[in-house]
Amino acid sequence: MTAPLLEIDRLDIGFGPLSAVRGASLQVRRGETHCLVGESGCGKSVTALAVMGLLARNATRNAVSMRFDGQELMGLDEKAMSRLRGDRMAMIFQEPMTSLNPAYTVGSQMAEVMLRHRGGTRRAALDRAAELLAKVRITSPGMRLGQYPHQLSGGLRQRVMIAMALMCSPELLIADEPTTALDVTVQAQILRLLADLQKDLGLAILLITHDLGVVARTAHHVSVMYAGQVVETAPVADLFANPMHPYTRGLLSCVPVPGKVRPGDPLGSIPGMVPRVEHAFAGCAFRQRCDLARPDCAGTIPRRDFAPGHDYLCQIEPAALVTA
Amino acid sequence: MKTPLIEVRDVGQRFRVNSGLLEKKRQVVAVDGVSLKLMQGDVLGIVGESGCGKSTLARIILGLLPPTTGDVLIDGQDLSKLDRKERARLVQPVFQDPFSSLNPRRLVRDIVALPLHAQGDVTSAEMRKRVDTMLERVGLDPAMGDRFPAQLSGGQRQRVAIARALVLRPRIVVCDEPTSALDVSVQAQILNLLAELRREFGLSYLFISHNLAVIEHVATEVAVMYLGRIVERNDTASLFHAPKHPYTKALLASVLTPEPGLGIPETGLGDAMPDPANVPPGCRFHPRCPVAIERCGREAPAITRVGNGITECHLITSM
Ligand SMILES: Nc1ncnc2c1ncn2[C@@H]1O[C@H](COP(=O)(O)OP(=O)(O)O)[C@@H](O)[C@H]1O
Numbered sequence: 097m098t099a100p101l102l103e104i105d106r107l108d109i110g111f112g113p114l115s116a117v118r119g120a121s122l123q124v125r126r127g128e129t130h131c132l133v134g135e136s137g138c139g140k141s142v143t144a145l146a147v148m149g150l151l152a153r154n155a156t157r158n159a160v161s162m163r164f165d166g167q168e169l170m171g172l173d174e175k176a177m178s179r180l181r182g183d184r185m186a187m188i189f190q191e192p193m194t195s196l197n198p199a200y201t202v203g204s205q206m207a208e209v210m211l212r213h214r215g216g217t218r219r220a221a222l223d224r225a226a227e228l229l230a231k232v233r234i235t236s237p238g239m240r241l242g243q244y245p246h247q248l249s250g251g252l253r254q255r256v257m258i259a260m261a262l263m264c265s266p267e268l269l270i271a272d273e274p275t276t277a278l279d280v281t282v283q284a285q286i287l288r289l290l291a292d293l294q295k296d297l298g299l300a301i302l303l304i305t306h307d308l309g310v311v312a313r314t315a316h317h318v319s320v321m322y323a324g325q326v327v328e329t330a331p332v333a334d335l336f337a338n339p340m341h342p343y344t345r346g347l348l349s350c351v352p353v354p355g356k357v358r359p360g361d362p363l364g365s366i367p368g369m370v371p372r373v374e375h376a377f378a379g380c381a382f383r384q385r386c387d388l389a390r391p392d393c394a395g396t397i398p399r400r401d402f403a404p405g406h407d408y409l410c411q412i413e414p415a416a417l418v419t420a
Numbered sequence: 421m422k423t424p425l426i427e428v429r430d431v432g433q434r435f436r437v438n439s440g441l442l443e444k445k446r447q448v449v450a451v452d453g454v455s456l457k458l459m460q461g462d463v464l465g466i467v468g469e470s471g472c473g474k475s476t477l478a479r480i481i482l483g484l485l486p487p488t489t490g491d492v493l494i495d496g497q498d499l500s501k502l503d504r505k506e507r508a509r510l511v512q513p514v515f516q517d518p519f520s521s522l523n524p525r526r527l528v529r530d531i532v533a534l535p536l537h538a539q540g541d542v543t544s545a546e547m548r549k550r551v552d553t554m555l556e557r558v559g560l561d562p563a564m565g566d567r568f569p570a571q572l573s574g575g576q577r578q579r580v581a582i583a584r585a586l587v588l589r590p591r592i593v594v595c596d597e598p599t600s601a602l603d604v605s606v607q608a609q610i611l612n613l614l615a616e617l618r619r620e621f622g623l624s625y626l627f628i629s630h631n632l633a634v635i636e637h638v639a640t641e642v643a644v645m646y647l648g649r650i651v652e653r654n655d656t657a658s659l660f661h662a663p664k665h666p667y668t669k670a671l672l673a674s675v676l677t678p679e680p681g682l683g684i685p686e687t688g689l690g691d692a693m694p695d696p697a698n699v700p701p702g703c704r705f706h707p708r709c710p711v712a713i714e715r716c717g718r719e720a721p722a723i724t725r726v727g728n729g730i731t732e733c734h735l736i737t738s739m
C-alpha cells in the first residue's frame with residue numbers, strides 16, 4: 097500500500113490545565129475519506145486545526161510526528177506552513193463566513209488565493225475561479241464572481257467555500273462539519289459533490305462530523321474520538337458491523353434507525369456526560385458511563401487489534417467483547 | 421366525533437420586512453393556508469427545511485403570535501379568546517435552544533415555578549413541592565434547583581425546559597426542535613424521557629424537527645411543510661413507506677441513514693432554493709420539482725385525499 101498522505105502519530109493538544117487531545121493517531125490516504133467522528137468537545141476541530149497550524153495561541157501542541165506527504169509538520173515555521181495551507185492542503189468549515197470575507201466579492205477572494213500561492217495574472221485566476229464554481233455546480237458562475245457572500249444562500253456559500261479551497265488543487269482537504277448547518281437535501285448535494293471531486297481529483301479528505309449517517313455514507317475509514325482520544329479506528333463497513341469499543345456501541349444505539357428500533361420503543365442511550373479531562377488524568381475516560389467498566393479500567397488501557405486496520409482502546413479483549 | 425385537541429383552520433402568517441438597500445417593504449409568506457388537527461394522545465410531527473414556517477406555526481399554536489388569517493381551536497375553544505392562564509394550562513412549549521430559552525439570571529427552581537406563579541393561586545410551599553417533584557421526574561436532582569442555567573449541561577437545561585413545560589400538567593406540549601442542539605447520546609436520553617412523560621401524563625405533542633429519523637421514531641402522524649404549506653400529511657408508517665408528494669420523496673431520499681455501502685443519494689432536486697419572500701406561482705415546489713409538468717408553473721394543485729392522508733400535487737389523483 098502507498099504511504100498515507102497525512103500521518104498523525106500520537107498528537108497531544110492542551111489548553112492550560114485542559115487536555116483536549118491525548119495521543120491521537122490517524123492516517124489519511126490519497127483518494128480516500130477518513131471520518132473523524134465524536135460528540136461535541138471531544139477534540140475533533142482542534143485536531144484539524146493542529147494539522148493546519150491554525151491552533152489558537154493559548155494551545156500547546158506535541159506529537160511524535162505529523163507528516164504530510166512524508167514531510168514533517170512539527171517544528172515547521174509559520175512561513176513554510178502558510179505556503180502549504182490553501183495550496184497543497186486546504187480546510188473548509190461549518191460556517192462558510194469563517195473563510196469568506198463579507199467585504200470582497202466571491203471572485204476577488206477566490207482569485208486572491210491563486211495569486212498568493214501560484215502567481216499569474218488576475219484574469220487567469222478569475223477564469224480558474226469561474227471554472228471551479230461551475231465544477232461545484234453553481235449556475236451562472238460569471239455572475240457569481242461579482243457577488244458578495246451575503247447575496248448567496250447558505251448552500252451556495254458552502255459551495256463557494258469548497259470551490260475556493262480547490263483553487264490550488266490541494267491534495268488534502270480537511271472539512272470540519274461542512275454540512276452540519278444545512279438542510280438534508282442540500283447536505284446530500286454537497287456530500288455528493290465532494291465524493292465526485294474526490295473521484296476526479298484523487299483528493300484525500302479528512303471529514304469531521306458528529307453525524308453517523310454522514311460517516312456511513314462517505315467514509316472509507318473512521319476514527320471515533322472520545323474525550324480527546326481515538327478510541328476506535330476501522331474501515332467503515334467493519335465499524336458498523338462490528339463496533340468494539342463500548343462508546344462506539346453506545347453511540348450507534350442512540351441513533352434512531354428505521355427497521356432497527358420500533359417507533360415508540362426506547363432508544364439506546366449513554367447515561368451521564370463527557371468528562372472534562374485534565375493532564376494528570378489516568379484510566380479510561382469512558383468508565384463513569386460504561387456498563388462493562390471494571391476496576392482495572394482506572395489503570396493503563398491497551399490498544400487492541402480486532403481485525404486488519406481495526407483497533408480499539410479498551411481493557412476488554414475482543415473475544416470477551418464480542419459476546420458482551 | 422371526538423373534538424381535536426388542536427384544530428388549525430386555514431391559518432396564514434405574513435410578515436412585512438425591510439428589503440435592505442431599496443428600503444421597500446417586502447412581504448414574507450411564512451405560513452399559507454395551513455389546516456391540521458391533533459387528536460388526544462397523538463404526536464403530530466412536522467418536518468420541512470429551514471424557513472418553511474415550522475416555528476411560526478408553533479408560535480401561532482402557542483398563542484404567542486396572532487395569525488394574519490384563519491383560526492386555531494384548542495380543545496374546541498377559540499385560542500384568541502382564551503386568557504393567558506387558561507392557555508398555559510392547556511398548551512406549553514419546549515424550544516430548541518435551552519441556552520436562550522431559559523432566563524440566565526434566574527435559579528432553575530424559579531424558572532420551573534414560573535408557570536405556577538403566573539397562575540397566582542398556588543402557595544409557596546405547594547409550589548416548592550411541585551417543582552421538586554417535577555425536577556425529579558425529569559431526571560434532575562432537586563438540588564439542581566438552586567443552580568443557574570449556565571451551570572448545567574445542554575441536556576440538563578433541556579430537562580429544565582421540560583419540567584417548566586409540565587409543571588402545570590398541560591394537555592399539549594409543542595416541541596420545536598427539542599433535541600436539535602444536543603449530541604446524539606443526549607438526544608436519545610431526551611427523546612426517551614419525552615416518550616415516558618407522554619404515557620405517564622397522557623400528553624399529546626406537536627413535535628417539530630428537521631430530522632426525519634427523529635420524526636419517524638416519535639410521531640404517530642406527520643405533516644410535511646414546504647414554503648409555508650402542508651404539502652403532504654399522513655400516518656407515520658404510510659408517509660415514510662409510501663410517500664406521495666415529490667418533495668416528500670426527495671426529502672426522504674436525502675436522509676443519510678447510518679448504513680454503510682449505500683453511498684450518497686441523488687436527490688434530483690433543482691438548485692432554486694425556496695424563498696418565502698418570493699413564492700413561485702402555480703405549485704410552489706415547481707422550480708425544484710424533478711417531475712414538474714407545464715401546468716405546475718401556472719396552476720396551484722388542489723388538496724387531494726390519499727388513504728388516511730392528504731397531499732397536493734397535480735400528478736396525484738384521489739385514491
Ligand atoms: N481556544 C481554546 N481555548 C481553550 N479551550 C479550547 C479552545 N479551543 C477548544 N478548546 C477546548 O478543547 C476541547 C476540544 O474542542 P473541539 O476540538 O472544538 O471539539 P469538537 O470539535 O470535537 O466539538 C473542548 O473542551 C474545547 O472547549
Ligand SMILES: Nc1ncnc2c1ncn2[C@@H]1O[C@H](COP(=O)(O)OP(=O)(O)O)[C@@H](O)[C@H]1O
Binds near residue numbers: 473
Ligand atoms: N418575526 C418575523 N419577521 C419577519 N420574518 C419572519 C419572522 N419570523 C419568521 N420569519 C420568516 O418566516 C419564514 C419562516 O420562518 P420559521 O417559521 O422560523 O421557519 P422554520 O422554523 O421552518 O425554519 C422565514 O423566512 C423567516 O425568516
Ligand code: SF4
Binds near residue numbers: 341380387397412
Ligand atoms: S476500558 Fe473499561 S471503562 Fe473503558 S470502555 Fe473498556 S470496559 Fe469500558
Ligand code: SF4
Binds near residue numbers: 709710734
Ligand atoms: S404539482 Fe407539479 S411541481 Fe408541484 S409537486 Fe406536483 S408535479 Fe411537482
Ligand SMILES: [Mg+2]
Binds near residue numbers: 272
Ligand atoms: Mg468542532
Ligand SMILES: [Mg+2]
Binds near residue numbers: 474475476
Ligand atoms: Mg424553526
